[in-house]
Structures are given as structure tokens and as C-alpha cells.
Amino acid sequence: MKKILVCRETDPRETRVALIPDDIKRLITMGYEVKVTRGAGEKSGFNDEAYEKAGAVLVSSNEAGYEGSEIILRIMKPES
Secondary structure: OOEEEEOOOOOOOOOOOOOOHHHHHHHHHOOOEEEEEOOOOHHHOOOHHHHHHHOOEEEOOHHHHHOOOOEEEOOOOOOO
16 A cells, blocks of 8 residues: 655745645545645645545654655655
8 A cells, every 4th residue: 555645835835735635535545545744734724634534644744754655745845
């Protein structure tokens, strides 16, 4: 099973999120395991509860979600 992490964006101006809860549902039905960093969807109007309801596992930070993730999704490139 492929494991995906949806990161919370670190740029305070960024309001987008890499996946919305409906996307999470589809991926889970396809056999993916999806983790979402807490607060990842807040600026896009999606709270943590919506991601949990879709089947995602919430993690406390981007760094906490990296371990075991095979696919890491984000909008902006990581900071160096």
C-alpha cells in the first residue's frame, strides 16, 4: 500500500492545499494510506475533522509525517 503525506504549507501567504477531503476519499478507496498534517486545509476552508472523516490519519507536523511516506504532496517547494 502506498503511503501519501499531505503537508501543511509553511509560506503564510499560501492558501491552497495539495488535496481536499474528497480527493482523500478517492485515494483511500484505491488502496492508498493518506496522512495529513494538522491544519493543512485550514486556509482553504477544510478543517482537520473533514480530513479525518474522509479517512486520513492526522499527524502533528510535516516532519512527523515524513517517516514511512512514499509520496509527499505540497503546493510550494520545501524550504532549504
